[in-house]
Amino acid sequence: MDSVNVSAAPAVDGALVLNGRFQRPLQLSIEQLRQYDSVLATPFDLRCYTTNRFIRSVEPYRGVRLTTLITEAGLPNAVPGEFKRTVFVAVGQDGYVVTFSWHELFNTPVGETVLVAYECGGRALDAEEGAPILFSGSDILPAPRHVKRLARIEAQVLTASA
Numbered sequence: 465m466d467s468v469n470v471s472a473a474p475a476v477d478g479a480l481v482l483n484g485r486f487q488r489p490l491q492l493s494i495e496q497l498r499q500y501d502s503v504l505a506t507p508f509d510l511r512c513y514t515t516n517r518f519i520r521s522v523e524p525y526r527g528v529r530l531t532t533l534i535t536e537a538g539l540p541n542a543v544p545g546e547f548k549r550t551v552f553v554a555v556g557q558d559g560y561v562v563t564f565s566w567h568e569l570f571n572t573p574v575g576e577t578v579l580v581a582y583e584c585g586g587r588a589l590d591a592e593e594g595a596p597i598l599f600s601g602s603d604i605l606p607a608p609r610h611v612k613r614l615a616r617i618e619a620q621v622l623t624a625s626a
């Protein structure tokens with residue numbers, strides 16, 4: 465049945481929010497993530513930083529670069545050059561938090577392999593497998609910045625505290 469009340473619908477399951485100091489905060493469903501240019505990652509072994517435990521081998525992920533989404537949301541620009549002091553805090557649905565800096569993402573090769581993935585080994589990732597998954601393909605120990613059920617990317621502009 466057609467409805468005129470679509471705006472009252474609950475947020476799409478698996479939706480990703482970009483908020484904080486972005487120029488244009490965004491909310492994207494997995495379907496919307498698929499509309500952006502995608503990148504295919506190389507397979508890797510998931511290994512925990514804290515214990516060095518081998519978790520599992522991961523088939524190639526497909527997803528959108530985090531830099532693509534950040535550019536869409538617009539880097540902070542209230543003060544000239546402040547975008548270079550920005551950190552991006554990625555938060556899972558369970559509250560798990562990891563950080564990326566503007567320099568790391570936009571001014572080192574690391575950023576080229578940071579993806580928000582929605583496919584693995586050619587198959588769509590489902591919620592059970594943790595979609596969408598944020599991961600940093602150039603990390604030495606990949607598990608910490610392999611965030612399952614990514615919920616939010618928050619832009620924070622840092623200043624020196626003293």
Ligand SMILES: Nc1nc2c(c(=O)[nH]1)N[C@H]1C(S)=C(S)[C@@H](COP(=O)(O)O)O[C@H]1N2
Nearest residue numbers: 512519556557558560607608610611612613
């Ligand atoms: N959302 C979320 N993702 C996460 C974590 C977490 O606590 N929450 N822990 C990370 C760490 S430290 C490890 S070792 C792996 C564990 O992966 P597993 O749950 O598939 O064994 O998930 C990573 N991704």
Ligand SMILES: [Mo]
Nearest residue numbers: 512513514607
């Ligand atoms: Mo870990």
